[in-house]
Amino acid sequence: MVQRTDDALSSALSALSAGEPILVHDFDDREGETDVVYPAGAVEPADVARLRNDAGGLVCVALSHEVSEELGLPFLDGVIDHPTAADHELAYDDRSSFSLPVNHRDTFTGITDEDRALTITELSAAAERVPDGDYGADDFAAEFRSPGHVNLLRGAPNLLSDRQGHTELGLALAAEADLPAAVVVCEMLDDESGTALSPAAALDYANRHDLVYVEGMDVVERLA
Structure with a gap:
């Protein structure tokens, strides 16, 4: 069993407030x-490089329900006009949180570390402006x-009370840290097996790189 730190949640909030990444395991x-x-x-090109090299999953930006509504962002499975979008059954949840994939208009291809970092930081800036009422869908x-190379995720309306995926875990942590409602999430994969990185291996990575590792159950118990 993975050993957890005594107060990983407080450490995670401090790290996020300082612009640092954290590792979040959801549930077995x-x-x-x-x-x-x-x-x-806080994302810079070197951080995008870390996500693709050290994590290896899909680089996504989760936005809160409120921000998504104001920006008119749909759930992707609701706007795809193709038979593949019908009966979108998931083994781990009731529905996917995917919305549109986007690029910032100042990018070129959108896929480089520089381009994705620009798109990501500008998404945070957009999310921060929404509550002021002077930034909307137009x-x-x-x-x-859209289409682009940064995948957007829509958070559930009541976050962890409605859904307990990485989208909601990340957004709940950001809200608790008084940060804009925009967080990057990227799955960690195992290069040898091709499957999800085990919690023990993820914790080892966190220890080697001086990063905070937190369990989803701890986030839910404290923030739901």
Whole structure:
């Protein structure tokens, strides 16, 4: 069994507030994955490189339900007009949280570390402006285009009370840390097996790189 630190949640909140990444394991009976989680506003090109080299999963930005509503962001499975979107059954949840994939309009291809870092940080800036009431769907469309190379995720309305995926875990931590409602999540994969990195291996990575590792159950118990 993975050994947890005494107060990993407080350490995780402090790390996020400082713009540092943390590792969040959800639940063995859910996805059973550990994601690297960044506050989106702190991501630089070197961080995107770390996500693709050290994590290896899909680089996504989770946005809160409120931000997604104001920006008119749909659930992707609801707007795909193709038979593949029908009967979208998942083994680990009731529905996917995927929304549109986007690029910032100032990017070139959108896939380079520099391009994705720009898209991610500008998504955080957009999320921060939404509560002020002067930034909406038209403003978003003027800054971002779709399809793109950064996948957006929509958080559940009541976060952990409604759903306990990495989308909601990351957003709940950001809210508790008083950060914009935009976090990067990326699954950690095992290069040898091709499966999700085990919690023990993820904790070892965290220890080697001086990062905070936190269990989803601890986040839910304290923040739900």
